[in-house]
Amino acid sequence: MIRFESVTKEYADGTVAVDGLDLVAPNGQITVLVGPSGCGKTTTLRMVNRMIEPTRGVISIDDQDTAAMDPATLRRGIGYVIQHAGLFPHRTVTANIATVPLLLGWDRKRAKARAHELMELVGLDASFARRYPHQLSGGQQQRVGVARALAADPPVMLMDEPFSAVDPVVREQLQDEFLRLQSELGKTILFVTHDIDEAIKLGDQVAVLRVGGRIAQAAPPAALLEDPYDDFVADFVGRDRGYRGLSFRHAELEPRVEPTVLLGERASGEGWRLVVDDQRRPVGWVEPKRLTGAVQESDLHRGGTVARIDGSLRAALDAALSSPSRRGVVVDADGALIGTVRASEVLALIEGAAS
Amino acid sequence: MTWLQDHWSDVFELLGQHVYLAGVPLVLGLLVAVPLGWVAQRLPRLRTPIVVGTGLLYTVPSIALFILMPSILGTGILDPVNVLVSMTIYTVALLTRTASDALEAVPESVRLSADAMGVKPLRRLFTVDLPLAVPVLAAGLRVAAVSNVSIVSVAALIGVPQLGQLFTDGFSRDFMDPLAVGVVGCLVLALVFDLVIVVLARLATPWHQGRTA
Amino acid sequence: MSLMWSWLTDGSHWHGNDGVLLRLAEHLWYSGLALGIAALIAVPLGLFVGHTGHGRWLAVNLTGALRAMPSLGLLFIAYMWLGDHLRGEGAFLYPTELVLVALAVPPILAGTYAGVEQVDAAARDAARGMGMTGRELLLKVELPCALPLLVSGIRSAALQVIATATLAAVLGLGGLGRFLLDGLATRDYGQMAGGAALVACLALLVDLLLAALQRVVVSPGLTGKTARQPRVETRQAAP
Numbered sequence: 036m037i038r039f040e041s042v043t044k045e046y047a048d049g050t051v052a053v054d055g056l057d058l059v060a061p062n063g064q065i066t067v068l069v070g071p072s073g074c075g076k077t078t079t080l081r082m083v084n085r086m087i088e089p090t091r092g093v094i095s096i097d098d099q100d101t102a103a104m105d106p107a108t109l110r111r112g113i114g115y116v117i118q119h120a121g122l123f124p125h126r127t128v129t130a131n132i133a134t135v136p137l138l139l140g141w142d143r144k145r146a147k148a149r150a151h152e153l154m155e156l157v158g159l160d161a162s163f164a165r166r167y168p169h170q171l172s173g174g175q176q177q178r179v180g181v182a183r184a185l186a187a188d189p190p191v192m193l194m195d196e197p198f199s200a201v202d203p204v205v206r207e208q209l210q211d212e213f214l215r216l217q218s219e220l221g222k223t224i225l226f227v228t229h230d231i232d233e234a235i236k237l238g239d240q241v242a243v244l245r246v247g248g249r250i251a252q253a254a255p256p257a258a259l260l261e262d263p264y265d266d267f268v269a270d271f272v273g274r275d276r277g278y279r280g281l282s283f284r285h286a287e288l289e290p291r292v293e294p295t296v297l298l299g300e301r302a303s304g305e306g307w308r309l310v311v312d313d314q315r316r317p318v319g320w321v322e323p324k325r326l327t328g329a330v331q332e333s334d335l336h337r338g339g340t341v342a343r344i345d346g347s348l349r350a351a352l353d354a355a356l357s358s359p360s361r362r363g364v365v366v367d368a369d370g371a372l373i374g375t376v377r378a379s380e381v382l383a384l385i386e387g388a389a390s
Numbered sequence: 391m392t393w394l395q396d397h398w399s400d401v402f403e404l405l406g407q408h409v410y411l412a413g414v415p416l417v418l419g420l421l422v423a424v425p426l427g428w429v430a431q432r433l434p435r436l437r438t439p440i441v442v443g444t445g446l447l448y449t450v451p452s453i454a455l456f457i458l459m460p461s462i463l464g465t466g467i468l469d470p471v472n473v474l475v476s477m478t479i480y481t482v483a484l485l486t487r488t489a490s491d492a493l494e495a496v497p498e499s500v501r502l503s504a505d506a507m508g509v510k511p512l513r514r515l516f517t518v519d520l521p522l523a524v525p526v527l528a529a530g531l532r533v534a535a536v537s538n539v540s541i542v543s544v545a546a547l548i549g550v551p552q553l554g555q556l557f558t559d560g561f562s563r564d565f566m567d568p569l570a571v572g573v574v575g576c577l578v579l580a581l582v583f584d585l586v587i588v589v590l591a592r593l594a595t596p597w598h599q600g601r602t603a
Numbered sequence: 604m605s606l607m608w609s610w611l612t613d614g615s616h617w618h619g620n621d622g623v624l625l626r627l628a629e630h631l632w633y634s635g636l637a638l639g640i641a642a643l644i645a646v647p648l649g650l651f652v653g654h655t656g657h658g659r660w661l662a663v664n665l666t667g668a669l670r671a672m673p674s675l676g677l678l679f680i681a682y683m684w685l686g687d688h689l690r691g692e693g694a695f696l697y698p699t700e701l702v703l704v705a706l707a708v709p710p711i712l713a714g715t716y717a718g719v720e721q722v723d724a725a726a727r728d729a730a731r732g733m734g735m736t737g738r739e740l741l742l743k744v745e746l747p748c749a750l751p752l753l754v755s756g757i758r759s760a761a762l763q764v765i766a767t768a769t770l771a772a773v774l775g776l777g778g779l780g781r782f783l784l785d786g787l788a789t790r791d792y793g794q795m796a797g798g799a800a801l802v803a804c805l806a807l808l809v810d811l812l813l814a815a816l817q818r819v820v821v822s823p824g825l826t827g828k829t830a831r832q833p834r835v836e837t838r839q840a841a842p
Binding site: 446448449450451452453454455457458460461467533536537539540543544546547548553554557558560561564566569570572573576577580581 | 606607667670671672673674675676677679680682683762765766769770773780783784787792795796798799800802803806807810
């Protein structure tokens with residue numbers, strides 16, 4: 036757990052970057068600091084590992100005052116991931132990852148084995164082990180950066196806009212994998228971003244900061260969307276709050292049975308038919324009266340998204356809205372078809388859940 | 391500094407020779423290096439051989455080059471042309487890489503806009519690339535100028551008259567004054583060349599806002 | 604040309620008290636000594652300037668100023684100032700070594716501090732954030748990453764020193780310059796040209812050797828083309 040007690044950072048020329056911050060980042064959770072430029076989020080992060088020293092106030096990790104510890108020792112116990120990875124260009128991927136363990140005195144063999152273990156964990160193929168950073172793409176470099184931070188298995192991680200410097204497709208992949216990693220590892224993470232959507236997606240707790248370093252609201256993301264504290268937070272969180280909030284809401288979906296046709300067989304009937312593969316996984320929709328002969332892959336209409344039975348109401352609603360037949364496909368955890376829902380049914384659930 | 395007052399005209403003449411021997415190669419060298427640099431930048435395959443080749447030339451110590459020149463050019467050993475050609479070679483060696491880098495440094499977006507507007511490559515070179523390359527070229531030229539001024543003085547050992555002769559004179563007569571005058575003269579001359587290049591570069595780039603080259 | 608070849612191919616010129624091999628050894632001794640001393644001074648100094656940022660202005664301007672110094676003049680001045688107080692061979696050697704070291708320090712200094720400065724700021728931040736002490740940062744990250752520019756500074760310095768050591772013959776020292784000056788005095792063009800060719804070859808060989816050293820010593824992760832290495836003006840007047 037990271038605790039901030041009245042933490043302030045004031046510079047010599049009078050600028051106040053952080054103003055009397057009180058915050059607790061609970062164990063095993065991702066706490067996101069988000070806000071506009073100049074709100075002090077990065078400054079706050081860097082005060083935890085004393086890259087910047089607070090002017091006033093106390094920061095403690097698991098009730099130990101960070102100011103009382105030797106900075107280098109403190110930092111070796113905290114994972115640190117920054118925006119452009121900051122990999123050492125003169126060292127291989129393995130050597131980069133093994134940095135902190137070696138600093139801590141592990142023997143080479145153990146450190147190397149640990150590096151390989153982590154490469155697998157972050158989804159890097161073993162063939163990358165002896166490559167150099169300049170041979171890696173931005174996304175790959177960031178994975179190495181995360182692996183490097185995890186190497187000595189620190190309980191706490193500080194992450195400063197780690198996914199901002201990559202393109203949106205890669206960013207989404209990294210975010211998803213990061214969430215998967217966290218579900219396995221359960222670290223206490225303080226995460227800084229300027230992107231409210233990233234904050235909402237990743238955070239267990241989101242602290243919105245104002246310019247001048249004060250917390251406007253600190254709450255779970257659903258609460259931020261449903262109940263913003265003031266206009267500043269409401270504006271910062273942005274539009275479409277209702278829809279976005281649906282991502283956090285779940286209900287018992289009751290899909291109806293949907294007739295299907297197997298890929299490669301002939302289809303018949305009016306309207307749209309759902310096509311599945313031999314494992315009952317939906318692959319697309321077809322209109323039988325437009326077909327001649329058996330259903331081919333090229334005949335498939337793939338517009339509809341697919342919702343999981345245990346997924347959010349937002350996914351279910353989107354499945355219904357995007358499907359050409361207006362029947363949203365619902366699948367189980369293995370991706371096999373359960374049935375379909377209509378938008379009106381999902382809306383009824385939404386309204387029912389609200390009351 | 392009575393010695394200086396007494397020998398002012400001699401020193402002046404040597405200074406003139408020095409300016410000639412250090413300055414002319416700068417111009418000639420620039421005229422050779424820019425096309426070479428342009429070729430190196432346009433044809434990346436040739437870049438390494440050109441840059442490495444010219445770099446190797448710079449490796450040869452000047453006194454050695456001054457002495458070997460007569461056998462290459464067929465001139466007499468005392469002929470200042472040896473020095474002139476050698477210095478030009480050094481200047482080219484220093485500037486080719488700079489020219490290539492300078493042309494490389496022209497922003498891609500500017501180059502592409504010019505091409506897209508239908509400006510032919512050669513015309514683009516003169517109207518777009520070179521003007522924008524002036525700052526980097528000027529920086530390289532300043533280094534070459536200062537370098538040249540000090541290298542030329544070595545030619546005193548083979549008897550070619552210029553400021554370096556004050557060194558050999560002073561040494562052979564165990565007299566410090568000419569030496570001091572010679573060194574100061576070289577430094578002042580280097581400074582003057584430097585300033586002239588800076589001014590010319592400023593004039594050639596009216597859009598620049600006093601950024602240091 | 605033919606004069607030069609006949610002198611070079613004459614076996615008697617290679618051995619003995621006045622021979623090429625001896626002169627070569629002397630030349631290497633003068634140059635190597637100066638380079639070693641200069642590196643001992645300039646590398647730690649450059650690391651300090653690059654790492655802390657103190658004294659940068661001084662380092663930059665010193666490098667620039669020394670480039671303008673005519674080495675021949677410096678040799679004479681050094682000798683005339685110091686030579687009076689020294690006896691024997693030392694009277695020629697110490698002033699020469701002093702000038703050689705003075706000429707070698709700026710390029711090595713410039714290469715070193717520029718090399719440290721251009722180390723990726725993110726890598727430095729990450730290193731500190733991971734818990735490296737200042738010293739560990741310097742030795743494990745900044746120094747290895749600074750090597751390309753550092754070695755190129757040493758290459759520059761080596762050329763400078765070899766060239767100036769050639770001139771030292773004018774003070775009565777040995778080295779390959781002896782052939783140039785003796786040849787000049789006796790109007791033996793073959794000897795002059797032969798000596799000049801030898802000096803040129805030595806310079807080229809040393810440069811190639813140092814380039815090879817650069818390949819060996821610098822991490823392959825640094826030679827890959829990511830950001831263009833900033834061009835540092837470490838090349839100086841080779842007299």
